[in-house]
Amino acid sequence: MYPWNHRTVMVTALLALAGIVGCAQQETSERSQGPDPLEMTPEAYAEYLVFESGSFRLDQPVQEGGDARQRMEQDEIQRLCSETRNRPPADVAGRIVRRARESIRYPEDGIQLGDWRKGAELARSGYGYRVGHRNDDPDRTAGGNCYACHQMDPDELGYGNLGPSLTNYGELRGQGESVRRFVYEMIYNPHAYFPCTNMPRFGVNDFLSQESISHIMAYLLDPESPVNPGIEPGEGERRGL
Amino acid sequence: MLRRLLWYSILLSGLACVPAVASDSPYLTKRQQLMMLAESNPAELTLWKGEELFHEKRGPKNASLEACDFGLGPGVLEGAYVQMPRYFEDASRVMDLESRIIYCMKTLQGFTEEDEPIARKHSSADHTADLVALYTYIASQSDGMKWDPPMEHPMEKLTRDAGEVLFYRRAGKMDFGCVSCHSEQRKRIRLSYLPSVHQPEEWAKAISWPAYRIGHGVVRSSQHRVRGCYWQMRQAGLNFGSEASIAILSFWTDRARGHVATLPDLKR
Numbered sequence: 001m002y003p004w005n006h007r008t009v010m011v012t013a014l015l016a017l018a019g020i021v022g023c024a025q026q027e028t029s030e031r032s033q034g035p036d037p038l039e040m041t042p043e044a045y046a047e048y049l050v051f052e053s054g055s056f057r058l059d060q061p062v063q064e065g066g067d068a069r070q071r072m073e074q075d076e077i078q079r080l081c082s083e084t085r086n087r088p089p090a091d092v093a094g095r096i097v098r099r100a101r102e103s104i105r106y107p108e109d110g111i112q113l114g115d116w117r118k119g120a121e122l123a124r125s126g127y128g129y130r131v132g133h134r135n136d137d138p139d140r141t142a143g144g145n146c147y148a149c150h151q152m153d154p155d156e157l158g159y160g161n162l163g164p165s166l167t168n169y170g171e172l173r174g175q176g177e178s179v180r181r182f183v184y185e186m187i188y189n190p191h192a193y194f195p196c197t198n199m200p201r202f203g204v205n206d207f208l209s210q211e212s213i214s215h216i217m218a219y220l221l222d223p224e225s226p227v228n229p230g231i232e233p234g235e236g237e238r239r240g241l
Numbered sequence: 242m243l244r245r246l247l248w249y250s251i252l253l254s255g256l257a258c259v260p261a262v263a264s265d266s267p268y269l270t271k272r273q274q275l276m277m278l279a280e281s282n283p284a285e286l287t288l289w290k291g292e293e294l295f296h297e298k299r300g301p302k303n304a305s306l307e308a309c310d311f312g313l314g315p316g317v318l319e320g321a322y323v324q325m326p327r328y329f330e331d332a333s334r335v336m337d338l339e340s341r342i343i344y345c346m347k348t349l350q351g352f353t354e355e356d357e358p359i360a361r362k363h364s365s366a367d368h369t370a371d372l373v374a375l376y377t378y379i380a381s382q383s384d385g386m387k388w389d390p391p392m393e394h395p396m397e398k399l400t401r402d403a404g405e406v407l408f409y410r411r412a413g414k415m416d417f418g419c420v421s422c423h424s425e426q427r428k429r430i431r432l433s434y435l436p437s438v439h440q441p442e443e444w445a446k447a448i449s450w451p452a453y454r455i456g457h458g459v460v461r462s463s464q465h466r467v468r469g470c471y472w473q474m475r476q477a478g479l480n481f482g483s484e485a486s487i488a489i490l491s492f493w494t495d496r497a498r499g500h501v502a503t504l505p506d507l508k509r
Contacts, residue, residue: 042405133468
């Protein structure tokens with residue numbers, strides 16, 4: 001039986017006695033001291049693979065401080081969404097929404113719009129926080145990568161469609177207090193509205209700074225921003241906005 | 242050039258009535274376009290190098306890899322790759338093709354982890370890694386066959402099932418799991434159409450590695466791809482040939498079961 005068949009144990013013991021600890025043998029002996037995977041559920045084995053098997057570079061330092069192990073540890077929302085495969089039943093969804101609401105922190109001087117020009121850059125950039133075989137430079141501002149998933153400026157053709165189009169978002173919704181609050185909360189923790197959404201939690205995860213969020217919000221809402229070139233009559237209704 | 246493009250568009254428009262799935266899969270349509278635009282797959286050069294290396298007597302033990310057992314018996318290459326990852330009694334673990342090649346380079350040829358042929362895992366613009374060449378050659382012996390990973394040994398099943406858990410496991414600075422980007426058809430990140438794990442024809446193409454990546458100018462492996470996706474997810478770096486990487490590969494191959502592999506493939 002894996003991984004302690006008699007032969008492995010014998011060979012390992014003999015080699016250890018003989019003082020020969022080659023690479024392959026070392027692997028075997030390390031493994032035979034570990035738990036027996038076949039006694040584990042797939043879920044438990046997966047956790048073992050992540051944290052105990054040496055599969056990931058957990059000790060690598062990360063720019064937010066600490067090490068990459070934190071990147072693999074799940075918080076409650078990540079765990080619940082993984083377990084329910086992003087389709088949480090009503091009670092779990094309710095819990096996620098509550099947790100998400102509790103998590104949101106607001107800027108002290110209210111939710112302000114920054115500079116849409118800076119926001120344009122940040123919405124395009126997918127830079128920041130990557131670690132492993134190559135590390136992103138911590139001194140460069142991290143981007144929100146909104147274009148990976150959203151259409152924004154209609155002249156930008158390289159946009160993804162995992163999320164809805166945000167073209168003319170400000171034009172259609174205005175810049176009022178409630179709109180600003182909603183957009184801020186969506187960027188900060190979108191699970192407050194869409195439990196187990198694919199959109200990242202840019203605020204809770206400290207991915208974007210308050211300043212960066214204010215610039216991106218301006219890009220989305222400012223009437224001067226190219227995201228809001230104006231619309232044909234009836235377009236808003238057609239797009240369900 | 243213009244005439245060529247015209248030809249392709251004619252060819253493409255004709256495709257609409259051939260394979261039903263391909264026509265409503267923008268991912269597959271784009272990939273077919275790519276295959277047609279290329280006169281030949283530059284991965285062939287890598288393949289030839291791999292073929293030579295496979296038969297050459299090398300290493301401290303001055304042996305070729307011809308006696309290596311990839312699961313179907315010593316030296317049997319045809320169809321071996323589409324039936325991996327697999328549990329190997331001699332190593333008492335589940336291995337993907339890349340790990341198995343390394344295993345044989347150690348046991349048959351006497352190379353160690355530190356020796357260049359094993360130490361260099363990926364190619365660069367000016368150097369094709371031996372490992373990638375061997376992998377490309379051996380994988381090519383399964384071209385056009387259907388993915389069919391064995392699920393008899395309990396470790397094979399457990400590895401696949403844990404891989405499935407990992408696929409859905411969200412973590413990291415962006416809350417991503419593989420599921421975030423590969424579970425719906427017709428979705429794009431920027432301009433790239435994403436293959437869906439729930440659409441086996443798309444998925445069989447998606448996991449067709451080795452592939453010559455036009456953007457990289459070299460042949461890449463499945464280990465290279467899965468490492469890249471973890472990197473994009475802002476999770477911890479994934480080690481080459483690690484148990485977790487093999488679990489992911491085991492799940493992803495199982496999801497393509499019964500559908501045709503393109504080996505080597507050509508990707509963007």
